[in-house]
Amino acid sequence: MRLLIVDxxxxxxxxxxxxxxxxxxxxxxxxATYESALKTIETNNPFDLILLDFSMPGLVGLEGVSTxxxxxxGCPVALMSGVANRDVAKLALEAGAVxxxxxTMQAKSLINAVRFMASxxxxxxxxxxxxxxxxxxxxPLARNLSEREYQVLKGLCKGLANKEIAxxxxxxEVTIKLHMKNxxxxxxxxxxxxxxxxxxxxxxx
Amino acid sequence: MRLLIVDxxxxxxxxxxxxxxxxxxxxxxxxATYESALKTIETNNPFDLILLDFSMPGLVGLEGVSTxxxxxxGCPVALMSGVANRDVAKLALEAGAVxxxxxTMQAKSLINAVRFMASxxxxxxxxxxxxxxxxxxxxPLARNLSEREYQVLKGLCKGLANKEIAxxxxxxEVTIKLHMKNxxxxxxxxxxxxxxxxxxxxxxx
DNA sequence: CAAATTCCTATACAAAAGTATAAGACACTA
DNA sequence: TAGTGTCTTATACTTTTGTATAGGAATTTG
Numbered sequence: 001m002r003l004l005i006v007d008x009x010x011x012x013x014x015x016x017x018x019x020x021x022x023x024x025x026x027x028x029x030x031x032a033t034y035e036s037a038l039k040t041i042e043t044n045n046p047f048d049l050i051l052l053d054f055s056m057p058g059l060v061g062l063e064g065v066s067t068x069x070x071x072x073x074g075c076p077v078a079l080m081s082g083v084a085n086r087d088v089a090k091l092a093l094e095a096g097a098v099x100x101x102x103x104t105m106q107a108k109s110l111i112n113a114v115r116f117m118a119s120x121x122x123x124x125x126x127x128x129x130x131x132x133x134x135x136x137x138x139x140p141l142a143r144n145l146s147e148r149e150y151q152v153l154k155g156l157c158k159g160l161a162n163k164e165i166a167x168x169x170x171x172x173e174v175t176i177k178l179h180m181k182n183x184x185x186x187x188x189x190x191x192x193x194x195x196x197x198x199x200x201x202x203x204x205x
Numbered sequence: 206m207r208l209l210i211v212d213x214x215x216x217x218x219x220x221x222x223x224x225x226x227x228x229x230x231x232x233x234x235x236x237a238t239y240e241s242a243l244k245t246i247e248t249n250n251p252f253d254l255i256l257l258d259f260s261m262p263g264l265v266g267l268e269g270v271s272t273x274x275x276x277x278x279g280c281p282v283a284l285m286s287g288v289a290n291r292d293v294a295k296l297a298l299e300a301g302a303v304x305x306x307x308x309t310m311q312a313k314s315l316i317n318a319v320r321f322m323a324s325x326x327x328x329x330x331x332x333x334x335x336x337x338x339x340x341x342x343x344x345p346l347a348r349n350l351s352e353r354e355y356q357v358l359k360g361l362c363k364g365l366a367n368k369e370i371a372x373x374x375x376x377x378e379v380t381i382k383l384h385m386k387n388x389x390x391x392x393x394x395x396x397x398x399x400x401x402x403x404x405x406x407x408x409x410x
Numbered sequence: 411c412a413a414a415t416t417c418c419t420a421t422a423c424a425a426a427a428g429t430a431t432a433a434g435a436c437a438c439t440a
Numbered sequence: 441t442a443g444t445g446t447c448t449t450a451t452a453c454t455t456t457t458g459t460a461t462a463g464g465a466a467t468t469t470g
Binding site: 411412413414415416417418419420421422423424425426427428429430431432433434435436437438439440 | 441442443444445446447448449450451452453454455456457458459460461462463464465466467468469470
């Protein structure tokens with residue numbers, strides 16, 4: 001079985017290679033950049049599975065994922081990420097990824113997951129996708145926010161204006177302003193942009 | 206030598222444990238949360254080195270680092286991060302960290318670095334700190350920005366208002382507005398918050 | 411030197427964000 | 441039932457942000 005791992009973190013690359021080295025039937029290739037990954041796919045096709053890190057320089061978000069999927073020539077591509085949340089995972093799967101590997105997963109499970117995906121199945125960790133809706137609400141930052149404030153913060157982190165958030169939530173703009181002010185106070189932000197950065201730093205969204 | 210690795214990514218924890226397992230004289234403990242790390246420090250002291258992941262839920266940025274440093278009871282603490290930049294590394298060192306490990310590092314170098322730090326030295330990868338100042342300017346997003354636009358974007362990503370950025374750069378507020386508008390257009394943002402999120406997503410700042 | 415760039419500032423206006431106060435609807439609870 | 445808290449909206453206002461246009465200064469380039 002031939003596996004290609006793409007990650008800009010050399011350390012992760014090394015460590016994962018080492019992990020799979022003990023699996024006799026798995027042949028691991030690695031690439032640290034998007035370009036070298038594509039080149040490797042060109043020359044060393046076919047792979048049974050490509051493990052792609054979600055956050056690579058030059059690969060911005062989901063657009064990057066689609067690009068790789070298009071250029072993978074039919075190889076199944078699975079996403080890896082240490083930070084991405086459920087929404088991202090869902091979108092990646094909709095875009096055609098065959099799996100999603102959060103880096104919070106155990107190494108042993110990783111091997112199983114890789115075999116699973118290489119055999120043509122779609123893998124998503126159960127506890128990741130099927131956790132209670134409010135999982136993320138357990139985050140220390142989000143805990144004090146009301147449901148609406150959380151939704152507004154979510155919209156804010158997409159870079160939306162108050163008016164747009166209001167449209168999405170079917171509320172009046174003035175209501176968004178109120179929630180915005182309150183949530184800023186609660187998380188200690190001086191303004192909306194500050195709030196967005198604090199939320200992002202904390203790993204929300 | 207006793208080593209404690211703290212990272213919310215179980216996979217990283219597993220892989221690194223495996224890496225150090227082949228080093229006979231290194232005894233590795235791990236913790237996946239801030240709380241369990243502190244508990245482990247309480248009961249299993251002393252460690253020769255603590256490797257702390259920079260982005261842990263509940264540990265927001267540098268404040269979290271200082272907290273751990275305070276509670277580490279003299280154990281040297283080194284920071285690990287896949288995303289942090291030079292500024293963060295510098296601040297961490299100033300706060301008392303004994304080293305900084307970017308996850309772009311090779312696994313083999315990691316072992317050396319760990320031994321180095323455990324022996325009382327301060328470790329920072331040369332190519333990380335001493336790279337040319339404009340390293341980050343090579344980023345696809347930042348390449349098209351002028352120097353001033355880059356500085357304004359940097360201020361924005363701290364959550365600063367135009368007036369504050371103007372004070373910091375010793376410019377007029379109106380000038381900041383101009384740069385802000387131009388940089389938003391260049392990176393495809395609809396407004397300042399959107400720009401900040403795009404920059405953050407791209408790994409800038 | 412002239413042209414092109416980048417940067418800085420000014421004025422002026424439109425739009426959005428932020429603040430404050432008041433009040434009604436709803437659900438939950440002591 | 442009265443009280444508490446969240447959510448909602450309204451009105452009114454100030455501040456900040458965003459946009460447009462224009463011009464001067466400095467630097468680089470042909």
